[in-house]
Amino acid sequence: MNSNAGGDLINKAALDFWTSGKRREDIQLKDLEPMLSVGVFNNKNSGLWHSSLIDRNLIDYFVPLLPLEHKHVKMCVRAEMMARGHEVDEKVVQAVADEMTYFPKEARIYSDKGCKTVQAKLDIHEDIAKAMD
Structure with missing residues (x-):
């Protein structure tokens, strides 16, 4: 579960x-x-x-999923770029990671949504890059 x-x-x-x-x-x-x-x-x-x-005591274990930091989000962006067959562009990696929302707002330590919106944000960057070509 x-x-x-x-x-x-x-x-x-x-x-x-x-x-x-x-x-x-x-x-x-x-x-x-x-x-x-x-x-x-x-x-x-x-x-x-x-x-x-x-x-019924059917839960044996809790596996807590910790919030992801900026560096983890960047890893997700890189993995998604590679999964799409693209070379990793660190400028895009940084831009996508920076566009994510983080908490607490003043310190921006942990991603609000983990890596859930990385694909959509990467799509936007790809669309912009295609439009500029």
Whole structure:
């Protein structure tokens, strides 16, 4: 099962780590699991609230998906360019990554949408490049 239940809690934890000077890569499952199990299972707004999955103890693991940083978004752009059979143009990589929205707004640390809009933004850059030829 894939769910973004607890996404806000994970994002808050990632921001707390960043605020305290720790790297995203330093976040361990043990740092998130207690908060997630309570926050997701006991949240009336969660899709898991009173779910038969919970009642039957059918969830074995939480795999928290951490928010992506600017460098991760750039990796997504490069991968998408290669998947399209294009040479990687670092100017385009930087431009697409910079166009993404990040939080917190003043620091722009984590991508709001991960890499979900990379394809569409790359399409726009390709259309502009074709129009200029």
